[in-house]
Amino acid sequence: MTSSIEVLGESLPMEHGAKGTDPLETLARQLLVEIGEDPDREGLRDTPARYARWWREFTQYEPGSVEAVFETAATGSLVAVSGIDVWSLCEHHLLPFSCRIAIGYLPGKKMLGLSKFARIAHLHAHRLQSQEQLTHDIADDVERLTGSPDVAVIGQGKHLCMAMRGVRTPATMTTAMWRGGLRESSLRAELLALTGGTP
Numbered sequence: 001m002t003s004s005i006e007v008l009g010e011s012l013p014m015e016h017g018a019k020g021t022d023p024l025e026t027l028a029r030q031l032l033v034e035i036g037e038d039p040d041r042e043g044l045r046d047t048p049a050r051y052a053r054w055w056r057e058f059t060q061y062e063p064g065s066v067e068a069v070f071e072t073a074a075t076g077s078l079v080a081v082s083g084i085d086v087w088s089l090c091e092h093h094l095l096p097f098s099c100r101i102a103i104g105y106l107p108g109k110k111m112l113g114l115s116k117f118a119r120i121a122h123l124h125a126h127r128l129q130s131q132e133q134l135t136h137d138i139a140d141d142v143e144r145l146t147g148s149p150d151v152a153v154i155g156q157g158k159h160l161c162m163a164m165r166g167v168r169t170p171a172t173m174t175t176a177m178w179r180g181g182l183r184e185s186s187l188r189a190e191l192l193a194l195t196g197g198t199p
């Protein structure tokens with residue numbers, strides 16, 4: 001069944017039209033009209049196409065392979081990767097939030113390639129998210145790929161939906177997942193010491 005959207009009084013099919021127009025372009029045109037702009041004025045002429053491109057680019061982000069695990073004898077020694085900066089989109093307002101992430105785990109027999117921690121973080125950030133879910137999703141993947149239940153993920157986020165609108169108060173939100181052996185207080189303290197106390 002072909003769905004349609006009502007735009008400027010016209011019913012348009014949701015898939016790309018005969019002229020190859022992305023429906024997101026049509027939505028962007030309507031958005032411009034709704035906020036009192038002229039979508040045909042010089043500065044805005046290409047904006048709907050740019051808008052469509054950025055949404056497609058952000059949500060169809062290809063993280064590359066995250067599957068690179070190697071045998072290790074360093075079983076049980078804490079590994080921490082911190083300072084991973086990602087951008088995500090708040091699922092409540094469709095506004096960006098930035099999040100600095102730290103990931104820690106105790107390898108069993110397998111260790112995960114270093115770059116894969118950042119790839120996993122980007123993979124889950126490149127969609128509509130809440131910060132709690134983002135840290136949770138990253139922990140799930142690290143647990144699945146390493147086979148270790150001892151995983152921690154800490155995120156420190158700044159949400160534009162809070163800073164630029166609504167309560168208009170910039171703030172930092174910290175979310176922390178502690179799983180398995182990393183619930184233990186001495187290992188929590190070691191992880192925080194290794195990361196300088198911040199993600």
Ligand SMILES: Nc1nc2c(ncn2[C@@H]2O[C@H](COP(=O)(O)OP(=O)(O)OP(=O)(O)O)[C@@H](O)[C@H]2O)c(=O)[nH]1
Pocket residue numbers: 090091092129130131132159161162165166167
């Ligand atoms: N816990 C959590 N809340 C979030 C996140 N991103 C946005 N929010 C909050 O989601 C809530 C949505 O609240 P609503 O009252 O439904 O929406 P609103 O009227 O726009 O709320 P205000 O932002 O207070 O103006 C707000 O408190 C946001 O700050 C997130 O990642 N985690």
Ligand SMILES: [Zn+2]
Pocket residue numbers: 090091092093094095159161162
């Ligand atoms: Zn929001």
